[in-house]
Amino acid sequence: MSNGEDADDGEDAPDETEPPEPADPAEFDRRLTEANETVEAAETEADLDDAEELLDDIESDLEAATFAVEIEDEEAEEDEEKDEEEDEEKEENPRDEFEDRLSDLRDEIEEQRGPYLEEVTDELESAETTISTSEWAKEGVPEVVAAVGTFFETAGETLGETFTLESETPDGVAGELASVREHVAGTGLHPDTDEAEIGTLLTAAEDLNSDLEDATLFGDLEVREQLRREGFYGVIEPENRKDFPPELTAIKVYERRGEVEPILSAMEKLDSDFMEDNVLDALEHMAPVEAYDQVQGLAQRRNTQAVRIMGRIGDERACGMLHNFLGGGDVSLEKNTLFALGAIGSADSVEPVAERLAAENPEVRSSAARALGRIGDTRAIAPLATLLDEDDSDDVRASAAWALNQVGTERALDAAAEYADDRSYMVQKQAEKATEV
Numbered sequence: 049m050s051n052g053e054d055a056d057d058g059e060d061a062p063d064e065t066e067p068p069e070p071a072d073p074a075e076f077d078r079r080l081t082e083a084n085e086t087v088e089a090a091e092t093e094a095d096l097d098d099a100e101e102l103l104d105d106i107e108s109d110l111e112a113a114t115f116a117v118e119i120e121d122e123e124a125e126e127d128e129e130k131d132e133e134e135d136e137e138k139e140e141n142p143r144d145e146f147e148d149r150l151s152d153l154r155d156e157i158e159e160q161r162g163p164y165l166e167e168v169t170d171e172l173e174s175a176e177t178t179i180s181t182s183e184w185a186k187e188g189v190p191e192v193v194a195a196v197g198t199f200f201e202t203a204g205e206t207l208g209e210t211f212t213l214e215s216e217t218p219d220g221v222a223g224e225l226a227s228v229r230e231h232v233a234g235t236g237l238h239p240d241t242d243e244a245e246i247g248t249l250l251t252a253a254e255d256l257n258s259d260l261e262d263a264t265l266f267g268d269l270e271v272r273e274q275l276r277r278e279g280f281y282g283v284i285e286p287e288n289r290k291d292f293p294p295e296l297t298a299i300k301v302y303e304r305r306g307e308v309e310p311i312l313s314a315m316e317k318l319d320s321d322f323m324e325d326n327v328l329d330a331l332e333h334m335a336p337v338e339a340y341d342q343v344q345g346l347a348q349r350r351n352t353q354a355v356r357i358m359g360r361i362g363d364e365r366a367c368g369m370l371h372n373f374l375g376g377g378d379v380s381l382e383k384n385t386l387f388a389l390g391a392i393g394s395a396d397s398v399e400p401v402a403e404r405l406a407a408e409n410p411e412v413r414s415s416a417a418r419a420l421g422r423i424g425d426t427r428a429i430a431p432l433a434t435l436l437d438e439d440d441s442d443d444v445r446a447s448a449a450w451a452l453n454q455v456g457t458e459r460a461l462d463a464a465a466e467y468a469d470d471r472s473y474m475v476q477k478q479a480e481k482a483t484e485v
Contacts, residue, residue: 071114073115077142080106080146082102083106087099087153087157093161096157106146110143117139117140117142120139162239165235165236165237165238165239165246168232168246168253171254175196176226179225180218180219183266184264186277188266189218191264193216193221197213198252199225199256202252203228203249203252207231271317271319278310278313280295283298283301296326299314299330306334308334312338312339312342314327324346328346328353328354332360335361336361339357343357343358343361348369352384359388360391364394364396366392367396371400374401379411383412386404390423391422393423398425399427402427405420410439410441410444417432417444417447417448421450422451425455429455429460432460446474449467450478452478453482461482461485465479465483
């Protein structure tokens with residue numbers, strides 16, 4: 049049994065942790081040299097997998113190892129009496145060299161791997177996408193056909209097959225290329241036994257994508273040349289060539305004919321504020337549904353004319369965007385937005401529009417009242433009647449009376465008719481209309 053003195057001796061003993069046993073750099077050097085020989089001798093994917101496992105083991109052990117120089121550095125940091133100005137030459141840490149050698153060996157393994165059949169099919173899939181989604185110029189189409197035809201020839205020679213390209217349109221060519229890609233994927237070529245064949249196919253597929261990059265896209269042509277090739281200027285004749293630039297004459301002709309697509313094409317291609325304004329004028333008169341996407345892009349940038357056109361097109365998809373323009377302080381934008389929401393007539397707009405009856409600016413209040421009248425929802429009767437009774441602007445009150453007439457239910461008409469003797473002639477006229485219905 050221990051006595052008290054022994055217990056005290058145990059309690060007073062310092063709690064010191066022994067430094068770890070330093071790792072032997074020579075052992076890591078040996079293992080990395082053997083791994084290098086294994087990588088150099090690898091002939092198959094399985095051999096490379098084995099080499100990579102060796103590297104994984106070495107890397108794991110290296111992470112757990114502590115070298116003598118690292119122990120000395122740690123002890124030196126704990127030595128408070130060490131002269132901070134002392135400039136001793138430190139021993140180089142072997143860890144840095146070993147990590148560099150590991151990285152180099154991993155790079156060498158990657159270089160030796162493959163090529164893989166998946167790389168070929170990925171390149172071909174990229175080519176299919178390029179062909180089917182690009183807008184090719186007239187001379188670009190035969191360039192695409194020639195590029196794919198060259199790949200078919202190489203692939204056929206490599207696989208002992210015959211691939212004949214029959215299509216002459218981009219979509220057709222892309223479809224035939226997809227069929228050949230599926231055939232290539234089904235060959236089961238292996239990187240160990242068919243390295244040469246896969247390498248040839250991969251080079252041919254990469255060359256195909258390179259040739260497609262060089263083929264002439266429609267966008268590579270000057271704008272007027274693009275429009276000319278589309279036949280845009282074909283409507284211009286000596287008797288109607290009155291405006292300059294000629295694009296303006298063409299737009300006016302297409303507007304009279306009610307042909308939207310040429311106008312939208314010009315809108316997309318012509319980088320001119322002047323031409324944009326004239327295109328928007330035409331679209332505002334026509335209000336075609338086909339213009340929704342392009343006009344919406346401008347409306348999102350708070351172009352007031354585009355906002356009005358959104359209303360004339362009448363597509364309820366625009367309402368969410370237009371609601372965001374209310375209450376921003378831009379009176380012109382808000383008035384045009386309220387016009388558009390009234391023209392669209394969505395029931396979802398009643399509440400956000402009704403909130404603008406309390407706007408500080410009387411023009412906005414008036415526009416909001418008229419928008420509610422155009423929407424025609426009976427939920428607007430009460431706020432419009434309040435506006436008619438309490439607003440200090442006769443113009444706003446007249447708009448409220450007009451809106452009640454537009455809603456047109458008995459309750460709405462009664463609310464407006466009460467003001468037949470109003471002090472304001474404009475309000476009085478609207479009230480009289482309510483009594484005549």
